[in-house]
Amino acid sequence: MRPRTSRPATIRGFASKCLSIGIILALVAVLCIGQLISIQLLNGKSTAEAATASRTLPVKISAKRGDILDANGTVLAQSVERYSIIGDPEASQGFRPTTCSAATRGNCHEIDGKPVGTTGAAAVARLLAPVLGMDAMELGAKLSVPGRYAVLKKDVTPEVKRRIDALNLGGYVYAELSSDRLYSNGTTIGSLLGGVDANGMGVAGLEQMQNKVLTGTDGYKVYQQGGGGEEIPGTVTESKPAVDGGNVQLTIDGDVDWYVKKVLAEGKQQYQADWALAVVQDVQSGQILAMDDTDEIQAGSGDAKMNVARVVKETFEPGSIGKAFSVAGMLQSGGHQLTDRFTVPDHIDKNGQVFHDATTHGDEHWTLAGILQESSNVGMVMAGAGYDSQERHEFLSKFGIGQNSGLGLPGESTGSLSDYQNWDGRTKDTVLFGQGYSVNALQLSNAVATIGNKGVRQQQSIIKSITDADGHRSEPAKPAPTRVLDEQVAAQTLNAMESSADHYSRFAGVDGYRIAAKSGTAEVPGADGKLSSIISDWSGIIPADNPRFVITVVMKDPSVGGFGGLTAGPVFKRIGEFLMQKYQIPTSAPRTDAIAVQW
Structure with missing residues (x-):
């Protein structure tokens, strides 16, 4: 039988437990009060500062990348x-x-x-x-x-x-x-505009070329944030505003470029060419109004970031267009006049090198102007007898052949013009008719524009102006123009080119307007590495009596038509008609000063 516990003992045990619990609770309370005193009185300031610091964060204020606009003010690229x-x-x-x-x-x-x-x-x-x-x-x-x-x-x-x-x-x-980054013109100058990377930095085309101008400077603001990251009013302690990037306005007229691309696509299909490209340049200012090709590449796309615009990178032998530069050099050096007479067969053997004309013909009585009009390779070799290799190289260089255009476009190919001392026995004569060196369409256009601009070579431009975030507008500096030909020599060359254009007036003429132009056809390496491909090109000045524009059209391997005057020439015609109407150019006065092409 279990002994019974006395009631007083039970009460004393319970009281002892309560006392122990009370003591423990009292100690906890003392500790809490001590911690509270420590937080509030001893460490209150530092604790509050730590809490404030945890809520106070710098927040970046992103700068807006500048716009790219065409010559009319139409936005081509913008950040939203x-x-x-x-x-x-x-x-x-x-x-x-x-x-x-x-x-x-x-x-x-x-x-x-x-x-x-x-x-x-x-x-x-x-x-x-x-x-x-x-x-x-x-x-x-x-x-x-x-x-x-x-x-x-x-x-x-x-x-x-x-x-x-x-x-x-x-x-x-x-x-x-x-x-x-949004682009408004689809595939029009798509590769030329290029694109930006994930960080908004330009990595191709004009976006890369003008990245420094277009990129702004980020700002920041330091403030206390609420639980959702929102700004607590009145807590901003420091700030610096963002400065947006500048806007870049191009010389490109979006309306003209759109039409050029449309006509190129139709010409490519009509003549079954691999590709086609074109440049439209203002003769007097050197501004590029249009430069496009038949590639269908969207601005800002992966293809635009990986591929240089064909009109910028593609190089080719100009073919017979180069004869205009040779004739101009002969006149400038004093070796010939346009009226000089030649008896020209369809082939010639010079120092073991045989040169042929494009067609078979008997002995023809042509002046130097006639040699250019008929595009005779043999006639050019004969006329070059008094025009040595050093002079040939000198004038090609003055026209900008084998040199960068100066536009600063990423990926631009400069073409090639080797030193005349390295020319072999054939090349020193083929350069007279546009073979043995290569150009891009920009170089070719500016060389022809030099003739139309009274012998003065302008620096080409594609940037019209830059406007900074404060609205200050400036125009890029340009090097001084360079005189290549005397004004009289340029006028004579222009005259001869007008006769050359008349030769194709049925295909490349623009009703009511005189044209000075030259066609070209040259063999170039194909996919097999052999001279199995053809470049057909045409570069012309319109109007010839008051030069305003140069239009250069280039086609690769047209399987219908072949010659530049029959393929690139008709595309030139359509672009020329559009320009004359858009800019309301007065029609030409009748031609009265044609130089004799035969004797």
């Missing part, structure tokens, strides 16, 4: 405000929707007037999915991973961002400001 939507997975997994009621209206969560129906990341995803146009399960998966940062969607418009703000998801979902 966009956002990346960011989720906090850790916070989202603890999300509890607030039921909408009279007391919580405006700060609650529902979908189409109904409760969300779940909690955590799934609830955040259900609220967000309709606004982002995404699958709720996909969003839920992104918000169910460890961590505090998950990109939910990029390139969101400001309107969508505002709708997300209205979801009352601050602290769970927020937006980071970014930008998107």
Whole structure:
């Protein structure tokens, strides 16, 4: 039988336990009071500063990249405000929707007037999915991973961002400001414009060439942030405004370039060419009004970032267009006059090298002007007897052959013109008729423009002006023009080129306007590495009596037509007609000074 415990002993035991618990609670209270005293009185200032510091963060203010505009002010490339939507997975997994009621209206969560129906990341995803146009399960998966940062969607418009703000998801979902580069002209000058990388830096074309001008300077603002990353009013301690990038206006006339590209595409199809390209240049100023090709590349695309515009990179032998430069050099050096007479067979053997004309013919009585009009290789070799290799090289160089255009375009090919001392026994004569050296379409256009500009070679330009963030407008500096030919020599060469253009007036003439031009056809290496491909080109000045524009058209391997005057010439005609109408150029006066081409 268990002994009975006395009542006083039980009471004393219970009291002892209560006393122990009381002592423990008292000690805890003392400790809490001590910690409170420490926080409030001893470390209050440092603790408050630490809390403030944890909320005070520098926030970048992104600068806007400048616009690229055409000569008419039409925006070709611009950066627009966009956002990346960011989720906090850790916070989202603890999300509890607030039921909408009279007391919580405006700060609650529902979908189409109904409760969300779940909690955590799934609830955040259900609220967000309709606004982002995404699958709720996909969003839920992104918000169910460890961590505090998950990109939910990029390139969101400001309107969508505002709708997300209205979801009352601050602290769970927020937006980071970014930008998107938009291009308005599709494939028109697509590769020429190039593109930007993921950081908004220009990596190709004009975007790369003008990156320093277009790129702004980011600013920042330091302030205390609330739980959702929002700025707490009145807490800004430091700030520096962003400076937007400058705007770049081109000399390119978007209307002209659009039409040029259209005509090139139709010409490529009509003549079954591999490709075609063209340049339109203002004779007097050197400004490029259009430069395009038949490649269908969207500005800003991966192809635009990887490929240099064909009109910039493609080089070729100019063929018989080069005869105009040789004739001009002969006249300038004093070796010949346009009226000098020659008896020209269809082939000639010179120092063991045989040269042929394009067609078989008997002995022809042609003046030097006639040799250019008939595009005779043999006649050029004969006329070159008093025009030595050093002079030939000198004048080609003065015309800009084998030299960079000076436009600064990334990836531009300079062509080639080797030193005359390295010319072999054939090359020193083939250069007289546009073979043995190569050019790009920009060089060729400026060389022809030099003849139309009274013998003065202008620096070509594609940048019309630059306007900074404050609205200050400036024009890029240009080197001084260079005189290549005496004015009288340029006029005589222009006259001879007008006779040459008359030879193809049926195909390349523009009603009401005189044209000075030269066609060319040259063999170039094909895919097999042999001279199995053809370049057909045409470069002309319109109007010839008051030069305003040079139009150069180049085609690769046209299988219909062949000769430059029969393929590139008709494309020139259509572009010329458009220019005369667009710019309302007065019609030409009748020609009265034609130089005799036969004797």
